[in-house]
Amino acid sequence: MPDFATSASSSAGYRPETRLVHAGTLRSQFAETSEALFLTQGFVYDSAEQCEARFKGEDSGFLYSRFSNPNVTMFERRMIELEGAQAARATATGMAAVTTAVLAPLRAGDHVVAAKAMFGSCRYVVEDLLPRYGISSTLVDGLDLDQWKRAMRPNTKSCFLESPTNPTLEVLDIGAIAQIAHAAGARLIVDNVFATPIWQSPLELGADVVVYSATKHIDGQGRCLGGIILASEAFIAEHIHTFLRQTGPSMSPFNAWILLKGLETLAIRVRAQTETAAAIADALAQHPKISRLIYPGRADHPQAALAKKQMRAGSTLVGFEIKGGKPAAFRALNALKLARISNNLGDAKSLVTHPSTTTHQRLTPEARAELGISEGFVRFSAGLEHRDDLIEDLQRALEKA
């Protein structure tokens, strides 16, 4: 790894918005303004001796882009400074980050506890994949701290949660769950996609590992996939570094470059999208076609006090249940002109999702009901359009519901 003290700008001491623009930049000999794109598989060496030293780890520098690359390193450094982590590794997708963070530190005989309300693929990893390798898992109602406590076993090594949850936007108590995990000798891994690094810092709240799908707000303009794992130097060195190098779910340099540029505008985008989501939530809360609306920034959110305590602001997402189930929800979705039907989120374009037929379609109807994902439930991801255009679009569409 190159020496960042001399070759990269450190933004230690600056506020998050400043770090997002400057942290981790590695300038080449041409002193370019914008970060250069290092689209290369490998690197060449001045001598066989230098090559040997680099493989031994005695010479800093890049070896091969499966291990590291200047663009990937810049992206990792910028995220480290934003999140306040000691170390990070970027991955090809958010799911590569989740799978690696959950699976890599474990072995047969270990046990994992996770909140049942989570992204469909994360639930697959915990519920279906881990047990195939002899790692048992228990799913709990993430809001119920007693369930977390009761689920802990002597062999519990990791706890996993998302907050706010996907798609029902429940807010889980990261600090309290971290204490329960630590008392049992386990670590807490938090998927912070829905909160974004702008509004929530799980490491400060007591979590040990934070994962992101950078595909969402960090890109924010729908272009490429990516993920990242942030934690202590010790966790990354012991559990993640070798696993990623040897198994290869690496982030492409091109995607790292896009995501790095995405970070420059992350704070202003997330702030604008959150203001829009809050305005939409307020505009629709009393709508006659809506039976339930959930938004972490509103006083009527079931965990409003906790949301206020652990998040710096609400969310770019709003959830609501349209009266009349799937037919009514589909009529409303099909009547939208501006917001587009998608399973994605965090984009500059507003996106609307019907979780029970898409992201959570894999679950049984009972499991969906348990999570509050009814047939009429819709998840709205606020984009960067004018909020009044979006509210008018939603109101027009709801008339068709």
Ligand SMILES: *Cc1c(COP(=O)(O)O)cnc(C)c1O
């Ligand atoms: C999208 C998402 C993921 C997976 O990310 P990909 O980049 O699509 O692999 C994981 N967790 C949450 C909460 C997500 O929204």
